[in-house]
Amino acid sequence: MTVEVNARHKNISEAFRDYARQRGEKIGEAFPMVESVRVVMDFQNKLCAAEIIAQRKDEMFVGTANTDTSMRAAVDMAAAKVEAQIRKKRAKAYVEPARKAAQAAEAAK
Template identity: 25%
Template sequence: MQVSITGRHVNVTDNVKAHVEDKLERCLGVFPRIESIKVILDTENRDQVAETIIQASNHIRITATEKSENLYDAIDRSIEHAERQMRKHRDKVQDHHK
């Protein structure tokens, strides 16, 4: 699994990278088919924006974007939103193949 962390108008420090990687390991470690994850951090006016893009096998692409005044809060919410989407997609596929 390749993890790419990009900052637009934001300096990505080692603490931010460690936080993102730790959160990704805990939340998305259960999905074995993930090929790559891109986390894009941005600043819009006073809000911090975190966008998580997950590319998985079988052309599955999940995108989650969250805004918050706190960068760490935006990262957490974005990754949790992507996790909910992956879980929903996985359950839909498993329920379909009885």
């Protein structure tokens, strides 16, 4: 899995780049179907925005840009949103076959 870290409008330190990379790797460890993660950090005046894009085959999950005064908090909030989207999608994938099986059983009666 690849993790790409980019910054807009400002250079970031190597330590923070490593933090964002580790946060992206955690998403990959928790969800093995994710093929790549891209972390984009944007600085505008005193506000920081983070966007995390996790991609798997034929699907893309985006943690929308979260604005905060702390870039670390913005990255964490965006990662939490991406993880929630992936969990929701995975839960729907498991519920759908069960629902179809229940409907088939009802129709057979």
